[in-house]
Amino acid sequence: MTRTSSPPSRGMVVFSVSFYIITATTMIFVNKVQRQVCVGLFPLIIVNVLGLSFNTACLQYVDASFYQVRFFFSIAIVFFSYIFLKQRSSAMVLLACSVVCTGFFIGVSSEHLTISMVGITFGVLSSISTALHAIIIKKSLDIVQGNTMELVYYNNLLSVIAFTPLIFLFGEQTEITKLISESDQNNSLLRTFVIGIFVTGFFGFLINIAGFFQIKVTSPVTHMISSAFRGVLQTMLGAFIFEDVLTSGRVGSIILILAGSCYYTWIKDQENRNALTDTKIYSKLENGQIEDDDKM
16 A cells, blocks of 8 residues: 655745755856955945845834935935045035935924934944945946946845845744745735745846946935935825825925935036046147147
8 A cells, every 4th residue: 555645835845946946046146256356345245234234223213204314324425435435525515415414304303203212323324334335336346347237246146145144143034934834825925925025126136236337427426316316206206196295394305305406416517517628628738739729
């Protein structure tokens, strides 16, 4: 009499398939990894992991609207740009950043929020790490010869490796196991979880590319200003699509952030034009073209 074995559980099937896919995919990616590049990008990965951790911790203690207006970020990124990149910001740029900061502050002060000191501490740490992240991205581009896609590739791959131990450190594996084992017959919870991972991962990857490319082409300060404008756009879309209430404080915050962002854009355009003109004049001086023109 043959003994029929019981079919494997749903959790075991999901684990085995996921383990195979992850292992096979990792082997493909690892073959492209260069040890010297990994060592050079170590600060980027550390700051990225710390930044995401501080962001998550901040959201646990403060309201989302307070998190969106971490105005210390703009101050930190101007400071770190000067310290690490030797990029001096003109008085007009600092004025534009101050207007944006004021808009952030008004947005916070107008809300009736429950703010804890722990949340504020994590918010400050989040601002510092986010500012450092933008600076280090700018410096890390030299390690990959300015290749944005290669930097995104290394950043995501190494961040996954760095985050994996944290899953077990904070006991998240039990939550994942519970999600798989307690899923109903239609697997609705598991399906929602998997779809959410892929959707957020896909758009997170696109945001990575866009952010890294923007920092490469412009500067960390410009990245900060565009992030502020993005926050305004999110607020306006929330009011239009989800009918969120726009208080007078939020409206004032939006106006100031938009004004500061537009002013910053105009200032940077003028500075870039002046720099381009100076470069052309210097090039003519080197080639002796200006002297020849004067003689004629």
